[in-house]
Amino acid sequence: MDKEGSRILDKIKDREYVFALAILGKERSSEQFAKEIADLTTYGHSDITFVIGGSLGLSKHVLNRADTQISFGKFTLPHQLMRLVLTEQIYRAFMINEGSPYHK
Numbered sequence: 001m002d003k004e005g006s007r008i009l010d011k012i013k014d015r016e017y018v019f020a021l022a023i024l025g026k027e028r029s030s031e032q033f034a035k036e037i038a039d040l041t042t043y044g045h046s047d048i049t050f051v052i053g054g055s056l057g058l059s060k061h062v063l064n065r066a067d068t069q070i071s072f073g074k075f076t077l078p079h080q081l082m083r084l085v086l087t088e089q090i091y092r093a094f095m096i097n098e099g100s101p102y103h104k
Contacts, residue, residue: 027071
């Protein structure tokens with residue numbers, strides 16, 4: 001896990017705001033997530049990175065580097081499916097922030 005963590009950290013730039021997807025992270029509603037994304041972009045965080053761990057999770061070094069930890073629940077999903085779920089939630093956040101009816 002430490003090797004994978006080092007490879008992940010090597011790709012993250014200092015200025016990036018990092019969300020680590022972690023089972024012990026804070027759960028958010030879609031509205032809360034949308035507000036968080038809006039606040040980040042409003043206050044100058046244009047480089048946002050999401051890190052999805054493998055089946056064993058993320059190394060403590062990656063979790064320590066993360067600016068925040070987010071959870072989509074306590075279940076484990078295949079990596080590709082989690083990418084899809086995350087992508088949909090990012091899209092939903094932007095639609096909420098634009099006032100689009102997509103969310104409801």
